[in-house]
Amino acid sequence: MAYTVLARRYRSQAFGDVVGQDAVAQTLKNAIQRDRVAHAYLFCGTRGVGKTSMARLFARALNAPATMPDAPQPSDVELPETDVQQRMADAIMRGDDLNVIEIDAASNNSVDNARELIANAGLAPTANARFKIYIIDEVHMLSNQAFNALLKTMEEPPEHVKFILCTTDPHKVPPTIQSRCQRFDFPAIPTARITEHLKAVVNAESLDAEDDLVYTVARLGNGSMRDALSLLDRVIAAAGDDKLTVTTLETLLGLPETDLIDNLVNAAAQGDVAATLRAGHDLLARGVSQEQVVETLIERLRQLMLVAACGPDADVVELSDEARKTTAQLAAHFDTDALVYLITLADNLQRHAKQSANPRALFDAVLARMALAEKMADVAAILAGNTTPTQKKKP
Numbered sequence: 001m002a003y004t005v006l007a008r009r010y011r012s013q014a015f016g017d018v019v020g021q022d023a024v025a026q027t028l029k030n031a032i033q034r035d036r037v038a039h040a041y042l043f044c045g046t047r048g049v050g051k052t053s054m055a056r057l058f059a060r061a062l063n064a065p066a067t068m069p070d071a072p073q074p075s076d077v078e079l080p081e082t083d084v085q086q087r088m089a090d091a092i093m094r095g096d097d098l099n100v101i102e103i104d105a106a107s108n109n110s111v112d113n114a115r116e117l118i119a120n121a122g123l124a125p126t127a128n129a130r131f132k133i134y135i136i137d138e139v140h141m142l143s144n145q146a147f148n149a150l151l152k153t154m155e156e157p158p159e160h161v162k163f164i165l166c167t168t169d170p171h172k173v174p175p176t177i178q179s180r181c182q183r184f185d186f187p188a189i190p191t192a193r194i195t196e197h198l199k200a201v202v203n204a205e206s207l208d209a210e211d212d213l214v215y216t217v218a219r220l221g222n223g224s225m226r227d228a229l230s231l232l233d234r235v236i237a238a239a240g241d242d243k244l245t246v247t248t249l250e251t252l253l254g255l256p257e258t259d260l261i262d263n264l265v266n267a268a269a270q271g272d273v274a275a276t277l278r279a280g281h282d283l284l285a286r287g288v289s290q291e292q293v294v295e296t297l298i299e300r301l302r303q304l305m306l307v308a309a310c311g312p313d314a315d316v317v318e319l320s321d322e323a324r325k326t327t328a329q330l331a332a333h334f335d336t337d338a339l340v341y342l343i344t345l346a347d348n349l350q351r352h353a354k355q356s357a358n359p360r361a362l363f364d365a366v367l368a369r370m371a372l373a374e375k376m377a378d379v380a381a382i383l384a385g386n387t388t389p390t391q392k393k394k395p
């Protein structure tokens with residue numbers, strides 16, 4: 001059997017499955033409950049946070065409520081038999097129901113007929129469906145003609161027509177359209193919630209995965225569930241029949257090895273300039289780009305700072321139990337101030353390296369400075385007494 005990607009296989013089947021979008025789900029459910037469903041909705045948010053999923057579920061709750069345990073059940077409307085509703089629901093979730101029409105405004109071939117589809121919106125729904133629902137993905141990409149057709153329909157919307165417009169770029173949607181929609185902003189999904197979901201997927205797939213791997217994939221998802229699931233797909237492919245490990249992920253993405261980054265931080269903590277420089281050399285010797293090394297280093301320093309400031313068990317620390325322990329041990333060498341300073345150094349390095357004729361020299365210099373930070377901090381404290389807070393401007 002062909003492999004279907006995880007993001008597809010684990011599409012939310014109920015309002016409660018859409019991770020991190022509880023507020024949106026609740027408001028939509030209330031609207032159905034109180035019979036106050038608007039004619040048009042605008043779902044905004046970055047990719048992979050559940051806009052399309054929520055749009056399909058909302059459509060399903062409107063046309064086939066009996067198939068959804070957490071959809072409000074209308075008492076005063078006549079709906080088809082449950083098995084008919086189930087067939088509708090299946091088609092809606094696949095995206096090919098006759099009455100729930102999905103238009104992907106981003107794919108060129110649909111832009112031409114989008115106008116026609118929208119212009120026909122006035123036609124009644126077929127096959128005992130209650131509503132005709134248009135889900136327009138990436139709506140900001142519609143052609144002008146299609147926008148005009150949409151606007152016309154939205155000005156005098158037929159009772160049985162609903163629009164759910166989805167976009168990653170709300171500011172590109174004409175204000176005339178926006179003002180006719182009820183807008184929902186889908187927030188990025190917190191890493192902890194992505195982690196939970198990934199763990200459930202890993203269990204359901206009976207996969208053997210390191211805890212740390214799941215946390216790291218979730219973090220690299222950057223608030224997008226789809227990105228996290230796609231990355232997990234890639235790790236599964238790369239691992240073959242083996243356990244899913246952080247090392248597999250690091251090799252796959254060309255990320256520096258966590259252990260080597262920790263060696264560097266440890267050497268800097270000891271004030272050992274030579275060892276710090278050697279650790280930097282080892283990292284680059286693996287063929288990982290300097291930019292990637294510094295980026296990972298900054299994220300590592302951030303974790304250390306959070307642990308130093310908030311303690312290893314704090315919620316803001318998004319690490320596996322195992323990683324919390326090793327992070328706490330390493331963080332014990334620093335106070336929060338020092339870590340703030342190191343992050344600033346690394347961040348400056350990242351910015352300046354881009355324009356530098358010799359980025360490697362800058363890299364080494366900053367590493368040496370990190371190892372000397374402790375001593376320099378003392379010097380800075382002494383100097384602080386003699387310096388004035390405002391620098392003299394050049395004439």
Ligand SMILES: Nc1ncnc2c1ncn2[C@@H]1O[C@H](COP(=O)(O)OP(=O)(O)O)[C@@H](O)[C@H]1O
Pocket residue numbers: 006007008009010011012017018019020021045046047048049050051052053054166189197225226229
């Ligand atoms: N909030 C979420 N909760 C659970 N899964 C999600 C969520 N957001 C996205 N996904 C996963 O990513 C896939 C694509 O999501 P989609 O709803 O199309 O996102 P968007 O439309 O915001 O780009 C879904 O099939 C699902 O597997």
Ligand SMILES: [Mg+2]
Pocket residue numbers: 048051052053137166
């Ligand atoms: Mg989508």
